[in-house]
Each structure stands twice: as C-alpha cells, then as structure tokens.
Amino acid sequence: MTMLTRNQIGALGEQLAVEHLESLRLRIVARNWRCRYGELDIIAAAPGGTVVFVEVKTRTGDGFGGLEYAVTPAKVRRIRRLAGIWLAGQEKRWAAVRIDVIGVRIGRQRTPEISHLRGVG
Structure with a gap:
C-alpha cells in the first residue's frame, strides 16, 4: 500500500463515514461546511427530522487512545457553536439536533474499522 498524505487519509475517512451514514438511512446534507x-x-438528516452534525476522526494505528479522547468538551462546544451558525442559516426547522463522532481506523486490518458514537454533545 502506498503512503497516503494526511489530507488523503482524512478524505478517505470522511468518504467511509459518509457511506456508513448512508447505510443507516441518513441523507447527507453537506460535507466540509465552513464558516469563519x-x-x-458532515451534516446529515436522520429519519424523523433530526439533523446530525458528524465529526470524523481518521486514524492509522492506535497512537492516540480511544475515540472518546479525541473529542474533548472544548471540541464539542466548538461543534455546537458551528451547528448553531449553520442552523441559523437554514429555512427548514429540525425536530432535533444531535452531534455524533465517527472514528475510522485505516491500515490495521484489511478493511477499515468504523466506530460510531451517537449523541456526544
């Protein structure tokens, strides 16, 4: 396997996360939404009118500890703030809001390992 750059690894992890979400019947609303x-x-719509803001963490190997440690309270606050800005710009009203984290581990096994933490914030 050729060595991937950090950006390529991140993009691959995000694509795998999108496929995972779609397999759970979520509809992707936006990817890599930016503001200042x-x-x-990833921003996705779940059945029942829930909007899900997804943070993707892609890893190669075990060097950083578990997924729980990757998303600190400060990071959750940042995602919440960004989610609020995104929501303020939407016409649609959502029934509920959720923050999920998807961890993608590449390279340890032939198929990437995906872990999905729902409702972290």
Whole structure:
C-alpha cells in the first residue's frame, strides 16, 4: 500500500463515514461546511427530522487512545457553536439536533474499522 498524505487519509475517512451514514438511512446534507469559525465535517438528516452534525476522526494505528479522547468538551462546544451558525442559516426547522463522532481506523486490518458514537454533545 502506498503512503497516503494526511489530507488523503482524512478524505478517505470522511468518504467511509459518509457511506456508513448512508447505510443507516441518513441523507447527507453537506460535507466540509465552513464558516469563519471553523468547519463541520458532515451534516446529515436522520429519519424523523433530526439533523446530525458528524465529526470524523481518521486514524492509522492506535497512537492516540480511544475515540472518546479525541473529542474533548472544548471540541464539542466548538461543534455546537458551528451547528448553531449553520442552523441559523437554514429555512427548514429540525425536530432535533444531535452531534455524533465517527472514528475510522485505516491500515490495521484489511478493511477499515468504523466506530460510531451517537449523541456526544
């Protein structure tokens, strides 16, 4: 396997996360939505009118500890703030809002491992 750059690894992880979400019947509303305060990786619509803001963490190997440690309270606050800005710009009213984290581990096994934490914030 050729070595991938950090950006390529991140893009691959995001694509795998999108496929995972679609397999759960979520519809992708936006990817890499940016404003001056930062970026939201994936915004998805779940059945029942829930909007889900998804942070994707892509790793190669085990060097960083578990997925739980990757998303700090400060990071959750940042995602919440960005989600609020995105929501303020929408015509549609959502029934509920959720923040999820999807961890993608590449390279340890032949198929990437995906873990999905729902409702972290």
